[in-house]
Amino acid sequence: MKILSARQIREADAYTIAHEPVDSLRLMERAAAACAQWLMDTYRGTARPFYIFCGPGNNGGDGLVIARLLADKGFNVQAWLVAKGTPSPDNLANQARVPFLQTIHEPGEFPPMETPGVIVDALFGTGLNRPLEGWTAAIIHQINGQRGRHDIVSIDMPSGLMADKSTKGNPCIHARYTLTFEYWKLALLLPENGEFAGETVLVPIGLHPAYTAAVQTEYHLTDMEMIRTIYRPRDPFAHKGTYGHALLVAGSYGKMGAAVLSAKAVMRAGAGLLTVHVPGCGYEIMQTAFPEAMCETEEQATFSAHFDEPFRLRRAPEYDVIGIGPGTGTEPATAKALERLLGLWQGPMVLDADALNILSKWPSLLQLLPKHCILTPHPKEFERLFGATGNHFERLELLRSKAAELEQYILLKGRFTAMACPDGSVFFNPTGNPGMATAGSGDVLTGILTGLLAQGYAPKAALILGTWLHGKAGDLAAAVSPEAMIASDIIGHLANAYAEIQQ
Numbered sequence: 462m463k464i465l466s467a468r469q470i471r472e473a474d475a476y477t478i479a480h481e482p483v484d485s486l487r488l489m490e491r492a493a494a495a496c497a498q499w500l501m502d503t504y505r506g507t508a509r510p511f512y513i514f515c516g517p518g519n520n521g522g523d524g525l526v527i528a529r530l531l532a533d534k535g536f537n538v539q540a541w542l543v544a545k546g547t548p549s550p551d552n553l554a555n556q557a558r559v560p561f562l563q564t565i566h567e568p569g570e571f572p573p574m575e576t577p578g579v580i581v582d583a584l585f586g587t588g589l590n591r592p593l594e595g596w597t598a599a600i601i602h603q604i605n606g607q608r609g610r611h612d613i614v615s616i617d618m619p620s621g622l623m624a625d626k627s628t629k630g631n632p633c634i635h636a637r638y639t640l641t642f643e644y645w646k647l648a649l650l651l652p653e654n655g656e657f658a659g660e661t662v663l664v665p666i667g668l669h670p671a672y673t674a675a676v677q678t679e680y681h682l683t684d685m686e687m688i689r690t691i692y693r694p695r696d697p698f699a700h701k702g703t704y705g706h707a708l709l710v711a712g713s714y715g716k717m718g719a720a721v722l723s724a725k726a727v728m729r730a731g732a733g734l735l736t737v738h739v740p741g742c743g744y745e746i747m748q749t750a751f752p753e754a755m756c757e758t759e760e761q762a763t764f765s766a767h768f769d770e771p772f773r774l775r776r777a778p779e780y781d782v783i784g785i786g787p788g789t790g791t792e793p794a795t796a797k798a799l800e801r802l803l804g805l806w807q808g809p810m811v812l813d814a815d816a817l818n819i820l821s822k823w824p825s826l827l828q829l830l831p832k833h834c835i836l837t838p839h840p841k842e843f844e845r846l847f848g849a850t851g852n853h854f855e856r857l858e859l860l861r862s863k864a865a866e867l868e869q870y871i872l873l874k875g876r877f878t879a880m881a882c883p884d885g886s887v888f889f890n891p892t893g894n895p896g897m898a899t900a901g902s903g904d905v906l907t908g909i910l911t912g913l914l915a916q917g918y919a920p921k922a923a924l925i926l927g928t929w930l931h932g933k934a935g936d937l938a939a940a941v942s943p944e945a946m947i948a949s950d951i952i953g954h955l956a957n958a959y960a961e962i963q964q
């Protein structure tokens with residue numbers, strides 16, 4: 462699913478009006494009707510009144526139409542025009558059709574709204590072109606002050622957020638729900654805005670599909686159609702060699718759990734064969750905890766500078782992919798081992814956790830990486846690798862530029878994990894939940910990605926499919942209890958996540 466900028470959304474709007482028998486007033490009617498329907502479906506039977514705040518532009522116009530449609534259906538509705546600036550023509554036309562419309566001229570006129578109800582925020586949408594200040598900012602603060610008593614539902618965007626620029630630190634509505642039209646907006650996917658958007662609901666309003674098909678965008682949200690295109694069903698004549706041989710380098714004294722979790726995920730993702738390379742202290746743990754994996758060891762409790770000996774150059778061609786990092790530690794000897802490994806190996810690779818921490822301690826190693834590896838930092842690891850940024854739009858830009866410059870796939874973990882590709886495109890992943898913020902969750906993702914690469918998925922396909930599977934399995938695990946779920950539960954639900962693709 463493409464993510465469009467505010468400018469592209471305006472173009473989609475204009476294209477639809479030019480190529481369909483629909484004018485802008487009717488398009489507003491369509492959008493508002495979809496919102497009114499959602500509000501009725503969600504709040505029917507609650508007897509909650511609707512308090513609708515309308516701005517001067519077309520977002521306010523949507524609010525006016527919503528007010529009329531809800532009132533026509535017999536709901537208890539009050540609507541206010543927050544009057545500043547010249548209204549748009551479609552806004553003006555709809556003002557005349559809401560006889561109960563009142564006007565707020567200054568913050569002192571903010572209404573009492575005694576009965577707990579639903580505040581509809583239709584102040585500003587994708588037309589917001591500068592931060593809110595002065596008395597509009599004061600109205601925003603007053604609405605936010607009502608959060609305990611009323612649900613706040615924002616139309617298209619929480620007022621105060623710009624669709625594709627940072628508004629960090631500026632006044633913004635804190636919505637419980639955001640009903641956004643037709644396309645996801647970049648701002649709704651970035652963590653700095655998570656507290657404002659609440660739960661985002663995508664509301665189709667019938668914009669012309671030809672525009673969407675043709676428009677070029679760097680940003681995408683993974684959807685089921687994409688996942689079904691990537692997923693390859695198994696060949697009935699397959700044998701274990703068909704699905705590749707992965708090498709996982711993981712674990713150290715006290716951190717063998719990371720290696721075990723990651724190893725299980727490699728196999729559950731579908732790899733044919735797995736060898737796990739662990740320090741000697743982990744041999745029995747690995748063989749006992751996960752007999753499906755082969756295990757090779759070295760003497761030390763961490764990886765030694767002689768890592769290339771057990772790994773052995775002559776054996777390198779046996780492997781289809783190497784996953785490295787979970788629980789390895791960042792001892793200088795382990796860094797040396799990674800350096801040697803990079804001298805031996807130029808195939809597919811996943812680098813996570815301590816492998817990334819080693820890269821940030823010794824950045825020259827970044828240049829030794831084979832092209833098109835997958836790097837999976839969480840925000841702190843990302844910052845250690847590439848530096849801090851002022852806001853999450855800047856961080857996204859840094860992610861994109863580093864993926865292009867280094868010719869690597871870089872996955873930045875978050876609610877909507879962002880996956881940057883060397884060609885400049887970025888895919889956001891919609892699956893996952895806060896229950897996955899639990900120890901070992903990242904080790905499982907490393908295993909899944911390694912397992913998919915082993916099977917011959919290209920890095921971009923493995924990245925998009927693997928991240929989706931990880932989040933989906935997490936969602937299935939969290940369905941029982943997000944608090945009680947642990948990383949092993951994600952592995953336990955991978956089969957069901959695959960089953961969702963096949964439905």
Ligand SMILES: NC(=O)C1=CN([C@@H]2O[C@H](COP(=O)(O)OP(=O)(O)OC[C@H]3O[C@@H](n4cnc5c(N)ncnc54)[C@H](OP(=O)(O)O)[C@@H]3O)[C@@H](O)[C@H]2O)[C@H](O)CC1
Binds near residue numbers: 474521
């Ligand atoms: N996507 C679609 O196809 C459809 C979208 N709809 C709705 O339309 C809005 C976008 O409407 P638009 O009129 O372009 O913009 P807004 O309503 O969001 O805001 C414009 C008005 O706000 C003023 N403005 C902008 N920034 C500020 C600010 N910081 N402080 C105060 N006022 C501000 C602006 O005034 P100017 O002074 O800049 O001229 C405008 O008055 C979209 O979000 C949807 O809700 C359609 O209804 C259906 C199709």
Ligand SMILES: [K+]
Binds near residue numbers: 520582583585615616
């Ligand atoms: K809004």
